[in-house]
Amino acid sequence: MEYRCSLGSITYNFPDLKTLMAKATPFRSGDALAELAAQSAEERVAAQMTLADLPLTAFLSESVIPYEDDEVTRLIVDTHDAIAFAPVKSMTVGGFREWLLSDYATSERLTALAPGLTPEMVAAVSKIMRLQDLIVVAAKCSVITKFRDTIGLKGTLSTRIQPNHPVDDPRGIAASLLDGLLMGGGDAVLGINPATDSPESCITLLKMLDELRERLAIPTQICILAHVTTTIQAIDRGAPVDLVFQSVGGTEAVNRSFGVSLSLLEEAHSAGLSLNRGTMGNNVMYFETGQGSALSANAHHGVDQQTIEARAYAVARRFSPLLVNTVVGFIGPEYLFDGKQITRAGLEDHFCGKLLGLPMGCDVCYTNHAEADQDDMDALLTLLGVAGCSFIMGVPGADDIMLNYQSTSFHDALYVRQALGKRPAPEFEAWLQNAGVMDEQGRIVSDTQELKGLSEPFRRALTAI
Amino acid sequence: MAEQLEPEIVNQMPVTLPPWSGLRRFTDARIALGRAGIGLPTDAHLEFQLAHARARDAVYSNMDVAALTESMIALDLTVLRAQSAAMNRREYLMRPDKGRRLNDESRLTMDRQPGTGYDLVFVVADGLSATAINQNIAPFLTVLLPDLNSAGWRIGPTVMVEQGRVAIGDEIAHLLNAEIVVVMIGERPGLSSPDSLGCYLTYCPNPGITTDADRNCLSNIRPRGMSYTDAAARLLYLLTESRRRSLSGVSLKDETGLLPDRTSQALECADNRNRRD
Numbered sequence: 001m002e003y004r005c006s007l008g009s010i011t012y013n014f015p016d017l018k019t020l021m022a023k024a025t026p027f028r029s030g031d032a033l034a035e036l037a038a039q040s041a042e043e044r045v046a047a048q049m050t051l052a053d054l055p056l057t058a059f060l061s062e063s064v065i066p067y068e069d070d071e072v073t074r075l076i077v078d079t080h081d082a083i084a085f086a087p088v089k090s091m092t093v094g095g096f097r098e099w100l101l102s103d104y105a106t107s108e109r110l111t112a113l114a115p116g117l118t119p120e121m122v123a124a125v126s127k128i129m130r131l132q133d134l135i136v137v138a139a140k141c142s143v144i145t146k147f148r149d150t151i152g153l154k155g156t157l158s159t160r161i162q163p164n165h166p167v168d169d170p171r172g173i174a175a176s177l178l179d180g181l182l183m184g185g186g187d188a189v190l191g192i193n194p195a196t197d198s199p200e201s202c203i204t205l206l207k208m209l210d211e212l213r214e215r216l217a218i219p220t221q222i223c224i225l226a227h228v229t230t231t232i233q234a235i236d237r238g239a240p241v242d243l244v245f246q247s248v249g250g251t252e253a254v255n256r257s258f259g260v261s262l263s264l265l266e267e268a269h270s271a272g273l274s275l276n277r278g279t280m281g282n283n284v285m286y287f288e289t290g291q292g293s294a295l296s297a298n299a300h301h302g303v304d305q306q307t308i309e310a311r312a313y314a315v316a317r318r319f320s321p322l323l324v325n326t327v328v329g330f331i332g333p334e335y336l337f338d339g340k341q342i343t344r345a346g347l348e349d350h351f352c353g354k355l356l357g358l359p360m361g362c363d364v365c366y367t368n369h370a371e372a373d374q375d376d377m378d379a380l381l382t383l384l385g386v387a388g389c390s391f392i393m394g395v396p397g398a399d400d401i402m403l404n405y406q407s408t409s410f411h412d413a414l415y416v417r418q419a420l421g422k423r424p425a426p427e428f429e430a431w432l433q434n435a436g437v438m439d440e441q442g443r444i445v446s447d448t449q450e451l452k453g454l455s456e457p458f459r460r461a462l463t464a465i
Numbered sequence: 466m467a468e469q470l471e472p473e474i475v476n477q478m479p480v481t482l483p484p485w486s487g488l489r490r491f492t493d494a495r496i497a498l499g500r501a502g503i504g505l506p507t508d509a510h511l512e513f514q515l516a517h518a519r520a521r522d523a524v525y526s527n528m529d530v531a532a533l534t535e536s537m538i539a540l541d542l543t544v545l546r547a548q549s550a551a552m553n554r555r556e557y558l559m560r561p562d563k564g565r566r567l568n569d570e571s572r573l574t575m576d577r578q579p580g581t582g583y584d585l586v587f588v589v590a591d592g593l594s595a596t597a598i599n600q601n602i603a604p605f606l607t608v609l610l611p612d613l614n615s616a617g618w619r620i621g622p623t624v625m626v627e628q629g630r631v632a633i634g635d636e637i638a639h640l641l642n643a644e645i646v647v648v649m650i651g652e653r654p655g656l657s658s659p660d661s662l663g664c665y666l667t668y669c670p671n672p673g674i675t676t677d678a679d680r681n682c683l684s685n686i687r688p689r690g691m692s693y694t695d696a697a698a699r700l701l702y703l704l705t706e707s708r709r710r711s712l713s714g715v716s717l718k719d720e721t722g723l724l725p726d727r728t729s730q731a732l733e734c735a736d737n738r739n740r741r742d
Binding site: 029032033163164165166169171172173174175176178179182333334337367368369373374396397398399401404406409411414415418444446447448450451462465 | 481482483484485488489491492493494495496497498499500502503504505509513514516517520521523524558559560561562593653654655656657658
């Protein structure tokens with residue numbers, strides 16, 4: 001369907017929904033690279049005005065990628081919950097924005113609405129929102145998931161310890177891991193990006209992590225972020241797999257470039273569930289996403305990168321994940337050029353994911369060829385904290401020596417907890433206190449009296465490395 | 466009042482140093498940094514800033530064309546200069562496609578070259594770190610060339626490209642009628658490696674059709690990474706095998722213990738951003 005907007009003497013034409021969505025997107029380099037971005041600032045606002053007048057039901061009659069061509073579209077259409085959608089079905093995108101901001105949109109109502117929303121509806125409304133809108137609405141969303149602890153409770157902020165090492169050296173990994181635990185991190189997951197994606201090395205690392213977790217009785221989960229097929233093999237060989245990881249995207253073609261499909265993810269999900277290792281709950285999947293991945297795989301079908309990213313959340317939602325992480329600044333400046341673009345993308349992704357009912361975290365990060373620095377990361381981290389982000393990364397000194405990029409550090413997590421009054425997951429917080437890492441006010445005490453305040457297993461782990 | 470306060474402040478120790486600093490011997494990661502409140506101690510903070518500053522400077526550095534040319538001529542190489550279609554660094558960063566193509570003038574320069582073809586041409590491109598080129602090219606070529614010369618390789622002119630990405634070598638090799646191209650390029654700087662050189666070998670490249678799967682990559686060539694001797698041995702092996710088997714890329718990778726392990730290949734092939742799984 002064609003869309004039109006007249007402003008003064010100029011009429012802007014948008015031949016279809018995906019073009020309208022792309023032109024309405026706040027500027028980012030990836031859309032310009034794909035030649036999808038608005039040609040002028042006015043054209044962008046014309047598209048936003050047109051989008052604001054569009055009924056939400058339009059997204060149920062027109063797909064940005066045809067149903068026949070793409071299994072992600074089929075998933076979105078086939079699993080849409082019309083009953084959940086009913087309360088907002090007569091709204092336009094602009095009216096939906098106002099409703100979301102209003103007091104009618106309570107936490108309970110937003111939770112009930114989630115299955116009735118499609119990624120495209122959520123992406124559309126995000127395109128006509130300012131940062132404060134994205135923050136205040138996301139902060140109202142409540143998404144709680146469980147495995148050995150509880151992620152996403154109001155007032156909490158969890159962290160993944162990411163103790164990567166360039167050659168997967170077990171002692172190097174253990175050193176970073178212990179440093180992270182002693183700084184109060186790790187309640188989201190202890191998760192390693194392996195340098196080598198083979199079942200053997202994956203199993204070796206899993207055993208090491210699991211042994212440490214058991215020895216210290218840590219109420220958290222472990223994960224090796226290997227390809228899903230590697231993890232399935234590890235499960236088949238009896239390895240201690242808590243969470244099954246996979247990078248996913250918002251089109252069938254980009255998922256193919258990642259070597260996955262919905263049926264393979266289904267298989268992986270079942271394999272993860274079969275181990276039944278969760279004590280608090282059984283959310284066993286961990287997904288990572290990020291704007292621009294579809295374009296970089298030439299799998300974007302002329303759809304803007306933010307809309308495709310929201311579609312990735314439909315894939316994630318299918319498998320009830322414990323954690324969904326948008327790795328926002330890793331992709332590089334040809335997709336998100338600078339701190340401004342990274343900041344907006346991080347908040348959009350968090351908002352879209354939360355509104356769709358996902359436990360969203362964010363890898364607040366950048367590469368050295370992006371126009372960004374630590375100040376940009378501090379700003380995004382703070383904004384995400386205010387928005388109620390479920391979890392962030394914890395990388396020693398913010399410097400990942402394996403993946404060669406900068407993320408958030410253990411210190412950064414403590415900063416945002418202190419500045420905004422956030423706490424770790426409750427089960428993990430109790431453990432931190434018992435282990436002698438943190439006091440009841442949430443202050444780090446692991447380093448204040450040599451190692452004397454630490455629990456016996458902790459002291460032994462430090463000397464056994 | 467002031468007299469009472471002063472000694473108290475002097476006795477306050479704002480930085481807590483962790484008693485587990487011994488763990489540092491197991492990893493280069495920035496662990497056991499200590500803390501001031503929940504913030505970084507000033508030293509650790511400024512060390513990070515310095516590393517980032519060096520990486521940023523590397524991204525915006527320029528090739529020292531005069532010095533590089535001089536050192537290549539001293540090695541009996543002929544040198545040509547070229548420029549990609551990216552006008553400047555900003556365009557280079559935002560438009561990877563332009564960094565993969567020659568501009569019109571450079572294409573003409575290549576086209577006008579005489580010669581009946583070569584076994585091999587080198588392309589030296591700034592990539593994401595001209596610092597890596599300025600620091601590593603001369604010593605690396607000094608180690609590499611004697612072996613190539615004694616093995617009888619017919620080496621074409623070395624093309625020095627500004628604002629270039631890996632795939633620009635395809636067009637250059639095509640225009641110069643070279644069988645194999647080796648692109649030596651500055652890699653995306655890491656926080657502790659602003660000077661990392663990458664080498665990409667492609668057999669019979671075909672502009673627009675050749676993909677990254679058709680290339681072999683040596684990464685992290687620098688004094689504190691893969692040594693020049695090691696890199697030269699590996700590259701010589703790859704070149705010999707590529708010519709003998711008339712191929713490059715994935716199918717060349719798997720069959721030798723001399724080639725780099727997956728780890729060094731995972732470490733950023735400068736032109737090919739992989740996601741993190």
